[in-house]
Amino acid sequence: MAITQPPTRNAFRLNRFLVRAKRKTYAIGVEPVILEDNFKELTYREGDIIYRDRFTGITRFMGHEVVSKKGIPIWGMNYSGNVFSSSVDFEQLYEFLRKVMNLVTEKAPFRGPTNYQDGDFEYLSLSGGNIRNFTGLEMIMHKEKAVYRSIFDGGIIKR
Numbered sequence: 001m002a003i004t005q006p007p008t009r010n011a012f013r014l015n016r017f018l019v020r021a022k023r024k025t026y027a028i029g030v031e032p033v034i035l036e037d038n039f040k041e042l043t044y045r046e047g048d049i050i051y052r053d054r055f056t057g058i059t060r061f062m063g064h065e066v067v068s069k070k071g072i073p074i075w076g077m078n079y080s081g082n083v084f085s086s087s088v089d090f091e092q093l094y095e096f097l098r099k100v101m102n103l104v105t106e107k108a109p110f111r112g113p114t115n116y117q118d119g120d121f122e123y124l125s126l127s128g129g130n131i132r133n134f135t136g137l138e139m140i141m142h143k144e145k146a147v148y149r150s151i152f153d154g155g156i157i158k159r
Contacts (some may be wrong), residue, residue: 014075015131018109021051027102059083073157081150088147096121110152111138132156
């Protein structure tokens with residue numbers, strides 16, 4: 001999948017904000033707030049810009065991330081997936097995923113890097129597009145066997 005347009009100056013600022021937000025929430029294991037509908041929510045704020053990551057589920061999960069400026073949503077990403085192996089320890093799997101999310105880059109601030117390995121775990125991500133419009137797939141392998149898969153997509157929200 002090819003990048004259709006080069007990112008703008010504002011997109012680079014949004015990229016940097018997303019990297020900081022992800023590294024200061026899920027990636028470091030911040031305890032989420034449990035919402036009324038049993039979704040969990042992580043929040044990060046810089047002035048009038050706020051990042052929210054709302055999600056639910058463990059073995060089958062879904063969620064969305066939204067960045068708002070002055071109370072108006074400007075960027076969003078949806079994700080869903082599942083853990084399809086009972087042989088993997090969920091705590092170890094999600095600890096590995098937090099390490100991966102800490103490696104998010106400004107070039108592709110959606111999920112983790114294209115490839116990362118630590119011990120028996122390996123993370124793979126394929127995405128296309130840019131901050132304005134993207135889609136992707138990520139997988140986690142454990143001992144060379146696929147155990148986790150998630151799809152994601154999103155971009156700039158237009159009114």
